[in-house]
Amino acid sequence: MNEMTTIARTTTLKDWETDQEVRWCPGCGDYAILKAVQRTMPEIGTAPENTVFISGIGCSSRFPYYMETYGFHTIHGRAPAFATGLKLANPNLDVWIVTGDGDGLSIGGNHTMHLIRRNLDCQIMLFNNEIYGLTKGQYSPTSRVGTTSPSTPYGSVDRPAQPAAFALGAGSRFVARGFDVSKKLPEVLKAAHAHKGAAFIEIFQNCIVYNKDVFEDFAAPKGAEDRQLWLETGEPMLYAKGTKGIALDAEALHLKTVDVVDGDWQAAGVIVHDVTNRSVAHMLVEMPFGEFPMALGVLYDDPRPTFEADVWRQNAAAREGKTADLQGLLKKGQTWTVTEGGPEL
Amino acid sequence: MATVVADGTDKRTSPLSDAVVVRFAGDSGDGMQLTGGQFTLSSALAGNDFATFPDFPAEIRAPQGTLFGVSAFQINFGSSSIDTAGDAPDVLVAMNPAALKTNVPSLKQGGLIIADEGEFNDRNLAKAKYDANPLDDGSLAKWQLLKLNISQLTMDAVKPFGLGNKEALRCKNMWTLGLALWMFDRDRAPLVDWLNAKFAKAPDLAAANIAALNAGHAYGETAELAGPLKQHHVDPAPVAPGLYRTLTGAEGIALGLVAGAQLAKLPMFFGGYPITPASAILHHLSRLKEYDVTTFQAEDEIAAICSAIGASYGGSLGVTSSSGPGIALKGEAMGLAIMTELPLVIVNSQRGGPSTGLPTKTEQSDLYQAVYGRNGDAPMPVISARSPGDAFECAIEAVRIAVQYMTPVILLTDGYIANAAEPWAVPDLTTYEAFPVEFLTEVPEGGFKPYGRDENLKRPWVKPGTPGLLHRIGGIEKELDTGHINYEASNHQAMTDIRKNKIDGIKVPDQIVELGAESGRLAVVGWGSTFGPIHQAVRRKRAEGADVSHIHIRHIWPLPANLGELLKSYDKVIIPEMNTGQLKTVLRDQYLVDAKPVNKVSGQPFTIAEIEAAIEEALA
Numbered sequence: 001m002n003e004m005t006t007i008a009r010t011t012t013l014k015d016w017e018t019d020q021e022v023r024w025c026p027g028c029g030d031y032a033i034l035k036a037v038q039r040t041m042p043e044i045g046t047a048p049e050n051t052v053f054i055s056g057i058g059c060s061s062r063f064p065y066y067m068e069t070y071g072f073h074t075i076h077g078r079a080p081a082f083a084t085g086l087k088l089a090n091p092n093l094d095v096w097i098v099t100g101d102g103d104g105l106s107i108g109g110n111h112t113m114h115l116i117r118r119n120l121d122c123q124i125m126l127f128n129n130e131i132y133g134l135t136k137g138q139y140s141p142t143s144r145v146g147t148t149s150p151s152t153p154y155g156s157v158d159r160p161a162q163p164a165a166f167a168l169g170a171g172s173r174f175v176a177r178g179f180d181v182s183k184k185l186p187e188v189l190k191a192a193h194a195h196k197g198a199a200f201i202e203i204f205q206n207c208i209v210y211n212k213d214v215f216e217d218f219a220a221p222k223g224a225e226d227r228q229l230w231l232e233t234g235e236p237m238l239y240a241k242g243t244k245g246i247a248l249d250a251e252a253l254h255l256k257t258v259d260v261v262d263g264d265w266q267a268a269g270v271i272v273h274d275v276t277n278r279s280v281a282h283m284l285v286e287m288p289f290g291e292f293p294m295a296l297g298v299l300y301d302d303p304r305p306t307f308e309a310d311v312w313r314q315n316a317a318a319r320e321g322k323t324a325d326l327q328g329l330l331k332k333g334q335t336w337t338v339t340e341g342g343p344e345l
Numbered sequence: 346m347a348t349v350v351a352d353g354t355d356k357r358t359s360p361l362s363d364a365v366v367v368r369f370a371g372d373s374g375d376g377m378q379l380t381g382g383q384f385t386l387s388s389a390l391a392g393n394d395f396a397t398f399p400d401f402p403a404e405i406r407a408p409q410g411t412l413f414g415v416s417a418f419q420i421n422f423g424s425s426s427i428d429t430a431g432d433a434p435d436v437l438v439a440m441n442p443a444a445l446k447t448n449v450p451s452l453k454q455g456g457l458i459i460a461d462e463g464e465f466n467d468r469n470l471a472k473a474k475y476d477a478n479p480l481d482d483g484s485l486a487k488w489q490l491l492k493l494n495i496s497q498l499t500m501d502a503v504k505p506f507g508l509g510n511k512e513a514l515r516c517k518n519m520w521t522l523g524l525a526l527w528m529f530d531r532d533r534a535p536l537v538d539w540l541n542a543k544f545a546k547a548p549d550l551a552a553a554n555i556a557a558l559n560a561g562h563a564y565g566e567t568a569e570l571a572g573p574l575k576q577h578h579v580d581p582a583p584v585a586p587g588l589y590r591t592l593t594g595a596e597g598i599a600l601g602l603v604a605g606a607q608l609a610k611l612p613m614f615f616g617g618y619p620i621t622p623a624s625a626i627l628h629h630l631s632r633l634k635e636y637d638v639t640t641f642q643a644e645d646e647i648a649a650i651c652s653a654i655g656a657s658y659g660g661s662l663g664v665t666s667s668s669g670p671g672i673a674l675k676g677e678a679m680g681l682a683i684m685t686e687l688p689l690v691i692v693n694s695q696r697g698g699p700s701t702g703l704p705t706k707t708e709q710s711d712l713y714q715a716v717y718g719r720n721g722d723a724p725m726p727v728i729s730a731r732s733p734g735d736a737f738e739c740a741i742e743a744v745r746i747a748v749q750y751m752t753p754v755i756l757l758t759d760g761y762i763a764n765a766a767e768p769w770a771v772p773d774l775t776t777y778e779a780f781p782v783e784f785l786t787e788v789p790e791g792g793f794k795p796y797g798r799d800e801n802l803k804r805p806w807v808k809p810g811t812p813g814l815l816h817r818i819g820g821i822e823k824e825l826d827t828g829h830i831n832y833e834a835s836n837h838q839a840m841t842d843i844r845k846n847k848i849d850g851i852k853v854p855d856q857i858v859e860l861g862a863e864s865g866r867l868a869v870v871g872w873g874s875t876f877g878p879i880h881q882a883v884r885r886k887r888a889e890g891a892d893v894s895h896i897h898i899r900h901i902w903p904l905p906a907n908l909g910e911l912l913k914s915y916d917k918v919i920i921p922e923m924n925t926g927q928l929k930t931v932l933r934d935q936y937l938v939d940a941k942p943v944n945k946v947s948g949q950p951f952t953i954a955e956i957e958a959a960i961e962e963a964l965a
Contacts, residue, residue: 018817020829049812054655057820064817065830070809072658073819074651075681081648085655085663086809088639089614093659093809111651114644311639318634326607326636330600330771334386335590 009047016041016048018068029180029205030059033127034066037096040186044193051094052086054079056103059134060127060205063098077108080115083122084307091308094193095122101142102132105161109141116170118307119197123189126163126200129207130214137210149210164285164299167200168278175285175300179204179219184230184297191298197306218294231284231297233275236265239293245270246292248280255283257292275301364423365579366431367525370448371440373407373416376518381418382766383522383539387531388422389591389768392581395422396877398430398950399764403621403705410464410472415447422529424580429877430765432952436528438521440464440495442473449485457489457573459524461517463496489573493564495520502560506553516557523561530578533562585770592769594733594762595625598666598692601740603636604774605690606662608741609748610781612637614656615664616649621704622760623668623694646671650678650691657687658818660784660808662744666692668760669711670701676719679753683723683844685818686796686804688747688754690740695759695873697948706948707761709873710924715755716902716931722841724848726750727901729757731876734769736762739899741777748782750851751803757901759923761874761950782806788813795828802847849903856905861887861894864914867963870940872898872928875921875951882956893960898928909936919943919963921956 016038024030041051051069055061057076064071070093074082079097087095097115104112104126115124131149132138138151142163146155164175174195178188180203192199204215218227229239229246237246238260247258247269258268271280281300367384371377378399388395398419407414421431433453439445441464449458465480479485480492499520503513519540526533537555544551565574592600606613615638617627631640639661643649650665657663667675672693682689695711697703711718715727726746730736736758743756785793785805795816796804807814816828824831825839860883861868871879876897883895894915898904912918912932918940920929926942933940943959945951 047812049815050810052809064819067817068815070815071817071819072655072685073817073821074654075677075820078647078651078678081643081651082655082658084641084643084648085614085616085652085657086659087655088641088652089612089656089659089661090808090810110644111648114648311641315634315639322635324607324636326600326604327774329603329633329636330774331588331590333590334389335588335771336390337588338392338584338586340586 008045010045011042011048013038013042016068018066020065022066023062024059025209027208028059029129029207030063030127032180033125033185033203033205034063036185037067037125037189040189040193043186044190046094050092051096053096053098054083054086055098056100056108057134058100058103058132059207060098060100061103077103077106078111079103080108080111080120080124084115084118084120087120087122087308088311091121091312097122097124099124099126100133101126101128101130101140101161101163105163105166106141109166113166113170116167116172116198116200119171119173119304121197121306121308123192123199124201125203127203127205128163129205129211130160131207131211133207133210162286163202164200165282167202168281168285168300172200172300173197173302173304174199174298175281176201176298177204177294177296178202179215179296180206181219182296188297191301195301196303218289227289227293229293229295231273231275231295231299233273233298233301236270236272238265238270246287247271255287255292275299278302363425364421364427364431365436365529365577366419366421366434366453367436367438368417368419368434368448368451369438369521369525370415370417370444371438371518372409372443373402373404373414374409375416375440376515377416377418377440380518380522381420383536384525385420385591385766386535386539387526388420389589390535391422391529391531391579392584393422393424393579394427394582394584394768395420396427396430397421397766398761401705403703410441410443410469412443412447412473415444417444417448422579424582426582428880429950429953432954438525440517440521442469442475442479445479446473446475449488452488454487455489457491458485459491459493459521461495462492463494491573498560498564499557502557503553506549506556508549508553512550513553516554519554519557520561523558523563524565525561526558527562527565528574528576530576533558584768588771589768590771591766592733592737593625593764593766594730594736594758595694595764596629597730597733597736597769598626598740598756598758598763599629599633601737602630602664602690602744603633603638604737604777605741605744606637608777608779608781609662609744610779611660611662611748612639613664614653614661615640615666616643616652616656617641617666618643618646618649618671620646620668620671622696622763623666623671623692625763626666626692626694646674647678650675650689654678654682654685654687654689657682657689658685658809660806662688662690662748664690664692666694668694668696668704669698669714672711672714673718679725680719680721680723681820682753683719683725684820684823686751688751688806690743690747690754690756692740692756692758694763695757697760697946703948705760707759707874707950708923708946708948709757709759709875710927710946711757712872712901712924712927712931715757722845724845724902726752726754726848726851726903727757728754728899729873729901730762731873731897731899733762733765733767735876735899737769737772742899745780746851749780749803750801750847751806752848757873759874784808784811785814786811794826796823796826798843802843802850851903853900853903853905855907856896856898856911858911859895859897860884862892863894863911865894866892866915867917867919867960868894868896868912868915869956869960870896870898870912870918870920870928870932871922872901875923878951878953878956879921881953882960885953886957886960891960891964893964901928901931904931904935909938912936912938912940917941917963919959921945921951921959923951
């Protein structure tokens with residue numbers, strides 16, 4: 001969201017649906033994300049005509065066709081660059097980028113990094129399914145070591161990228177996580193929208209054809225309490241119905257899990273989540289799942305001035321007191337006048 | 346006002362020359378480009394027509410004294426129309442052995458060498474790979490040689506200012522400039538003003554440089570040289586009265602883009618990435634924010650064009666610029682601009698290729714890339730500039746076509762045009778017809794069709810933020826009218842045809858003949874920066890009575906409607922190009938005309954003599 005955004009509108013979910021037939025595989029996690037976004041937009045209260053969804057290439061990048069907003073389905077990996085030009089041209093637009101693990105971290109990793117470091121005001125939804133879906137199942141930069149795929153029949157050997165850690169490392173001022181079927185996803189999206197600047201949201205998404213249930217170990221409803229740590233700023237980092245928590249090992253400078261007895265989380269040393277604490281955010285984005293629960297929700301949120309606002313400010317300052325006299329500009333520099341009598345300075 | 350040579354009182358004043366070519370050559374650190382630039386201004390003030398050719402190394406600070414560290418600046422000035430920087434120099438100023446070695450082969454036989462003998466020591470001779478001192482061993486016998494210890498003379502001149510050795514020697518170029526000003530009977534006052542302004546914060550340096558300039562000038566005036574040093578006066582060229590300035594191609598492009606955006610009544614967004622020799626356009630535009638210009642230095646070439654397309658989508662005039670290697674990276678995004686039918690101007694300042702090639706040298710070998718270099722049937726208009734002044738006009742034309750047809754447009758220029766300067770009659774902007782863009786702002790009669798079309802096959806331009814016109818665009822094949830995704834065979838055929846017909850139907854002016862008749866024995870057809878040498882060569886040959894015409898093509902794609910018939914009205918067609926025959930291929934393909942290539946791919950422009958030889962051969 002941007003301070004210049006003034007257009008607000010009361011809408012319903014239906015106002016955000018296009019007449020286009022949605023063409024993802026039946027059961028694809030993208031359906032749930034689409035619904036979550038369409039449900040969130042009326043709650044945010046912006047106007048569809050002021051909203052632009054920009055995507056690259058991949059399954060997730062079909063997203064703009066299904067949103068009754070302005071939309072631009074661009075080329076592989078480059079959505080952030082289009083978004084940058086659009087937002088610099090018109091900072092009042094509400095820009096959402098839809099990308100995937102291949103689009104946003106492999107072919108387009110460079111643009112993702114620069115969009116984040118520049119802090120362009122937009123929401124980046126990175127659908128992470130740890131696989132290339134549209135090209136039929138090759139492993140991706142987020143695939144776990146040993147992923148067998150058409151291009152890695154003996155299993156992948158390269159270590160995966162961690163999207164949230166990548167974003168934070170690139171200088172992100174907002175990092176959040178959610179997953180496709182989570183009921184809490186709209187809250188994460190709203191927080192991202194409320195953040196002024198580049199808001200990075202990693203959304204775990206189930207590719208039921210090529211990488212089915214790869215997130216089931218934490219996303220499955222059964223036992224979710226024990227495997228999901230939903231972060232709320234100002235609240236202690238508790239999970240497993242309050243019987244476990246995250247504490248800081250102050251000597252080794254890393255996080256640890258602790259048991260909480262009788263709800264006395266303070267005695268157990270459980271940390272209170274502070275979304276502006278960048279050091280803790282660095283630990284949260286790298287907290288290994290298994291030993292720890294999956295950190296979800298808003299991991300970090302501490303805004304800084306945005307790129308497009310700074311560019312506009314600088315442009316305005318440079319224009320201050322000057323008139324756009326192009327004829328005058330043409331005459332600038334080393335000029336001379338030729339008269340009948342010859343040239344003169 | 347230029348000084349007037351005393352009437353016959355100076356016995357050394359040689360007969361009037363029509364045109365003179367001077368080349369200043371020295372080490373990269375010797376300030377030769379600056380010297381050349383100031384001498385250029387002096388030529389302008391003397392009323393001469395001129396053309397320049399800066400030739401500098403790719404290395405930023407090449408080791409001192411080396412052959413690859415030589416930087417040169419050539420100027421051709423005269424009392425009649427000058428179209429090229431000249432073939433062979435009449436005068437070579439060589440500031441060190443390396444500069445002499447790399448430049449003397451092109452000096453006209455009998456031409457004058459002015460060498461700073463203070464730099465011809467053993468160390469520098471070794472660096473230039475000379476076994477013996479060429480100033481002493483007679484190897485320069487076919488030229489006139491003037492040895493001066495410019496280093497020492499400069500040191501003496503600036504002594505009163507207490508500069509260190511190094512700083513004092515930096516004034517050498519001003520001493521040399523002073524001598525050159527005397528040689529061509531030029532007024533020093535504008536240079537003195539310029540030095541005072543340049544060193545306003547360091548009056549000592551200003552004074553030292555002015556002293557060096559004056560000393561060089563006085564040397565010419567007072568030295569009783571029986572030798573080769575003589576004063577030449579070149580009369581002013583007959584040019585139309587008006588306001589003139591020097592203009593480089595990069596300036597011409599930048600100013601033309603700004604003018605084009607104003608005529609279209611659009612803000613401009615420029616997405617660029619540093620690359621030689623295109624960066625100068627980014628630099629110029631970055632300082633023009635008050636003209637509603639936003640510049641963005643992107644993370645790479647791809648982001649540069651994609652951001653420009655994003656800005657066009659948002660209702661700005663998107664512009665990107667690069668050189669061959671960067672243009673290659675932008676190819677996929679150009680296809681998207683074609684598919685989504687958004688206006689965009691892509692400037693290619695061509696350089697020697699392929700790959701990294703010769704970054705600081707000129708070539709025109711990206712014509713295939715511009716016309717054909719994309720995946721799919723991806724037609725795009727291509728315009729080429731012939732000179733710095735023409736670059737201004739071409740940039741406006743590129744903007745006009747981009748917005749009037751909703752299409753990306755490639756504007757070709759090259760390293761020679763980008764860096765070369767020429768006198769330019771400042772145009773009156775009120776004489777240009779505006780072409781204001783009308784965005785679609787409400788649902789038209791018959792309903793909104795994002796891919797509906799007008800008589801030019803142009804689709805509507807809708808800015809995001811406009812209520813009631815929400816739609817989606819993208820790179821997947823569009824459905825007729827609606828712009829929805831459509832994979833059907835008949836739709837793809839129809840859309841491919843529309844994209845082709847739209848570009849084919851762009852109205853471009855009929856081809857004119859620059860020189861000569863509209864039919865005859867021989868047409869010399871060129872495009873881009875070969876204009877100068879072709880024009881002069883054809884002029885000279887015609888003066889000798891040859892039946893030859895010069896045709897120069899600005900609109901490479903689509904080609905002018907009358908071009909095919911025009912070419913067929915000559916017995917022979919030759920096409921000089923700084924590539925292996927790219928326009929030749931296009932013209933043969935389009936018109937089945939037996940055009941013969943004349944090629945030069947050396948990183949250097951054609952000389953007039955080379956084109957004259959080609960004409961002679963064709964007419965033989």
